[in-house]
Amino acid sequence: MRNKMKFLSLSLVALLMAFGVLSGCGKDSAGDKGGAKDSGSKSDGFVLGEDELEYTMYGHYDWYTMPNWGEDEASKWIKDNMKVNVKPISSGGNAAQKFNTMIVGNDLPDVMWLDRNADLDRLRNNDMLVPLDEYIEKYPNIKEWVGESTLNMLRAEDGHIYSIPNWYTMQPNGNSGYVVNEKIYKELGSPKLETTEDLYAYLKQVKEKYPDVVPFEAGQGGGLEILYSAFGEEHPNLFMGQHFVPDGDKLSSIFTDPVFREAMVYMNKLYSERLISQDTLTQTLEQSKEKIVSGRFAVFAESSPTESANLADTQLKAEDPDAGLKMIWPIHKEGLDKEKITPGTWSQLGWNVNVITKAAKNPEAIFAFLDWMVGPQGQSTIFWGPEGLYWDGTHAVEGVDEAPVFTEKYTTDVENRDKLMNVTNSLQWVGNTVFLDKSKTAYEMTLPEDQQNWATKYQMSITWKTQLNSTEFQNLSPLPETEEGMAEQRVNEIYDEARAKALHAKSEEDVLNILDQAEKDAQTVGYAKLLEFKTQKWQDNKAKMSGN
Numbered sequence: 290m291r292n293k294m295k296f297l298s299l300s301l302v303a304l305l306m307a308f309g310v311l312s313g314c315g316k317d318s319a320g321d322k323g324g325a326k327d328s329g330s331k332s333d334g335f336v337l338g339e340d341e342l343e344y345t346m347y348g349h350y351d352w353y354t355m356p357n358w359g360e361d362e363a364s365k366w367i368k369d370n371m372k373v374n375v376k377p378i379s380s381g382g383n384a385a386q387k388f389n390t391m392i393v394g395n396d397l398p399d400v401m402w403l404d405r406n407a408d409l410d411r412l413r414n415n416d417m418l419v420p421l422d423e424y425i426e427k428y429p430n431i432k433e434w435v436g437e438s439t440l441n442m443l444r445a446e447d448g449h450i451y452s453i454p455n456w457y458t459m460q461p462n463g464n465s466g467y468v469v470n471e472k473i474y475k476e477l478g479s480p481k482l483e484t485t486e487d488l489y490a491y492l493k494q495v496k497e498k499y500p501d502v503v504p505f506e507a508g509q510g511g512g513l514e515i516l517y518s519a520f521g522e523e524h525p526n527l528f529m530g531q532h533f534v535p536d537g538d539k540l541s542s543i544f545t546d547p548v549f550r551e552a553m554v555y556m557n558k559l560y561s562e563r564l565i566s567q568d569t570l571t572q573t574l575e576q577s578k579e580k581i582v583s584g585r586f587a588v589f590a591e592s593s594p595t596e597s598a599n600l601a602d603t604q605l606k607a608e609d610p611d612a613g614l615k616m617i618w619p620i621h622k623e624g625l626d627k628e629k630i631t632p633g634t635w636s637q638l639g640w641n642v643n644v645i646t647k648a649a650k651n652p653e654a655i656f657a658f659l660d661w662m663v664g665p666q667g668q669s670t671i672f673w674g675p676e677g678l679y680w681d682g683t684h685a686v687e688g689v690d691e692a693p694v695f696t697e698k699y700t701t702d703v704e705n706r707d708k709l710m711n712v713t714n715s716l717q718w719v720g721n722t723v724f725l726d727k728s729k730t731a732y733e734m735t736l737p738e739d740q741q742n743w744a745t746k747y748q749m750s751i752t753w754k755t756q757l758n759s760t761e762f763q764n765l766s767p768l769p770e771t772e773e774g775m776a777e778q779r780v781n782e783i784y785d786e787a788r789a790k791a792l793h794a795k796s797e798e799d800v801l802n803i804l805d806q807a808e809k810d811a812q813t814v815g816y817a818k819l820l821e822f823k824t825q826k827w828q829d830n831k832a833k834m835s836g837n
Contacts, residue, residue, distance in 0.1 A: 334427055335657040337371045342654045346718075347378040349388060349403035352509075352574050353715070354379060361712045366675035373658050392417075399649040402718055404641050405443075405452070405764045407774060412644065413451055414768070419645045420449040424656040430663040434721050439637055442760075442833060453659055456639035458722035463756035464748065465515060465526060465633020466619055468581075468589040468598045472605075472612045473499060484623045485519050485555060488588070492564040495587040503586045505565040508577045512590035513556055513569065513788075515632045519620045520555070521548035522629035525757045526592060531765070532784050533823060540824045542816065543784070544808035550801060551622075553791045557800050560792045570789055584612060592633055595744040595752070596714060600707050602743045607704060616747040619755050633752070634759035643718055662719050665691035671716055672725060673699075674709050686731035689724055695732050700740045761830045765823040773822040776815030783810050 335342075348355055355377035359368040367373055378398045380387045388408060391397055397417060403409060412418050425432050425440065431453060432440075439457050443450050456462070469482065477494050481487050492504035507513050514526035524534075529549060533540040543549050559565040566572070566580075580586050581597040584605050589598065598614050605612040619630040643659060645652045661667045665683060666676070673679045673693065679702075680693035699706060726748075733745045767773035787807035794800045808816075 335651070335654040337373065337658060337661055339372075340654070341372045341374075342651070342658060343374040343376065344399035344649060344651075344655050345376045345378050346400045346402065347380070347387075347391075347398040349380065349384050349401055349408065351380060351382050351384045353384075353402075356712050356715050358716075361716075362674045362678065362709060363671050363713045364716060366670060371658070371661070397646040397648040399646060399652075400655060401644050401646060402455075402641060403644070405638065407766045407768050409452065409642065409644065410768055412646070413445055417646055418451040419647055419649065419652040420451055421453070421645070421656060422450055424653055424660070425450060428657055428660040430660045430667075431719075434663055434724065442638060443642070452642035452644050453656075453663075453719055454639045455641050455643065455718055456720040456722050457637065458635065458639060458726075459637060460723060460726070461635050461753045461756055461758070462722050462726060462748070463633045463635045464593040464595040464744070464752050465756060466590065466594065466747075466752050467515065467617050467632075468594045468614050469617055470502075470584055470587050470589075471615050472584070472609070473502065473587050474615075475611075482617055483620065483627065485620055486623060488620050489555075489559070489564075492559065492587065493562070496562075496564055499587070501585065503566050503580055504563075504588065505559060506577065506580055506586040506589040507566055507569045508589075508591040508594075509572060509574060510570055511592045512565075513792075514592070515590040516556055516620070517549060517552040518630055518632040520552045520622050520625075522625055523631050523757055524548050525631045525634045525759065527634045527757075527759050527762060531762070532780060533820060535827075538824075538828070540820050540827060542808055542811065542820065544787070544804050544811060550804055553788070553804065554797050554800050557792055557794050557797070561795075570792070590632075595747065596711070599742070599744040600711050603704050603707050614743070616751050618751060631755055631757035633756045634762075635756045636758070636763055637760040638763050639720070639722065659719050663721050665693070665724070668721050668724055669693040669728075671713050672710065673706070674713075679706055686727060688727045689731075692724075692728035692731060699732075700736065761827060761834060763830065765826045765830075767819070767822055772815065773819050776819040779814040780811050780816050780819060783807050783814070 346355065355375075356364075358375045358377070359365045364375075392411070392415070401412070435454060435457050436459070439454065439459075440450055443452055443454065445451060473495060474482075477491070477498065480491055480494075482491055488505075495502060495504040505512065507516075511526070514529045517529040518524050518526055528534050528546075529543065529552075532543045534543055534546040534549070535541075556565070560567070560569075566577075568576070578597045581589055581594075582601045582604060584601065591597075595616075598616075602614040605614065618627060619632045621627045621630045645655050649655055662671060669680055669683075670676070673695075676682075676693075678696070679699045680695050682694045683691040684694050686692045729742065729745050730749060733741045733749075738746070766777060769775070769778060784807065787803055791800045791803045794803060
């Protein structure tokens with residue numbers, strides 16, 4: 290992600306059992322099959338539930354595999370009642386190759402779900418996307434919940450809007466941070482776990498006492514980016530992931546960044562002493578998730594750890610009342626202000642976007658369905674299952690007129706609820722952060738602490754308070770066929786190789802020498818010009834955000 294399982298950036302992502310978002314419009318009920326407010330009247334547009342809708346959907350990520358539509362309770366209800374069937378197209382684990390094959394062969398899926406990056410620009414520049422302006426005006430939810438300012442930031446240079454955002458928001462969210470295995474932590478005396486020195490000492494204890502446990506589980510590498518944030522105030526994982534660091538009014542090299550260099554020395558120390566997962570850069574998402582759900586770790590960090598941890602906490606407690614997981618305030622280097630440590634980010638634009646290609650036979654019908662998904666019934670269904678299961682009816686809470694009324698089963702059937710949400714997490718393509726967050730938070734605050742949803746509790750107390758607003762850093766990449774785009778591809782390769790070498794290096798001196806050489810190699814392939822390009826895009830974003 291840097292998957293940011295970002296599903297929740299839910300906050301992203303990420304993204305995610307990390308709960309996210311809902312949206313609002315008039316009261317929806319199962320009997321309405323969408324209703325006029327949700328999907329248009331017969332005279333105005335496509336009406337869900339009256340006509341069949343089947344379309345293909347491609348998630349443009351190596352790691353993404355869409356669950357089979359109709360096999361879980363939520364999508365089955367949609368398939369049966371809304372007459373919508375979504376057919377997945379897989380990347381096969383190689384999204385770049387799959388994307389190029391589709392473009393060259395002009396064999397596009399009906400909908401693509403992808404990052405706001407050069408691939409999106411390529412589709413738009415090749416006239417492969419359907420402009421959505423007319424539909425946005427025609428259907429109610431996206432216009433209301435995404436909002437004019439965010440939609441304006443999505444406008445292309447030709448003035449049209451081609452994408453529907455996911456996990457858009459106007460308030461902080463996100464799930465990046467650290468999860469601790471409580472049983473191990475308590476058995477080791479619940480030591481102070483606040484600084485990088487504390488973390489190192491704790492991981493050494495774990496390795497000595499629990500040889501079969503991974504002291505620090507870093508997922509597919511996302512945990513390394515979280516560790517980076519511990520060495521600098523307001524240095525989120527995004528800087529390491531995007532390979533630049535703000536320096537005044539310019540973006541500068543990640544390889545010369547003192548924070549990055551110190552962080553890599555620390556990561557190397559953990560790795561060389563086998564305190565960090567040795568397969569961090571090679572394991573699959575499922576392999577990492579299995580360790581979390583089985584409790585075979587002491588500390589876990591990722592861009593959206595709440596997805597796996599929420600389910601794991603429920604299952605571990607079911608097996609052992611003394612087991613369970615908790616999140617801690619982000620780790621910081623001694624001497625830094627812990628209140629300014631930001632392991633993750635949130636963006637007004639959210640995480641990624643949906644686009645409807647010109648291959649779609651009925652783009653308006655697809656838009657009508659996605660617009661319905663943004664509304665209260667759509668969000669409540671895809672997040673918590675069909676009405677009558679974990680929610681029944683709607684009511685007004687602060688900031689949301691149509692929040693779901695949760696049933697008793699929401700708190701008494703936690704294991705099955707979380708299993709359902711773990712599946713539908715991968716079907717949340719148009720997450721409405723503000724609606725979901727406000728809806729679930731209002732309900733969770735009425736419950737005793739031991740009945741509060743695990744993810745929601747830590748979002749309110751930790752993660753939402755420790756994410757940095759990164760809206761100004763969005764969509765900085767050049768088109769891949771340009772000089773800057775080719776430079777970016779080479780810099781990415783140099784970075785990946787240097788990070789792997791630095792992690793395996795034999796000494797601190799070797800780590801720094803590897804980063805020095807990476808800087809030289811990057812400059813040779815056009816890193817300076819790339820940073821200039823990104824700086825200009827960054828400044829343009831800031832001007833747009835300020836209304837200029």
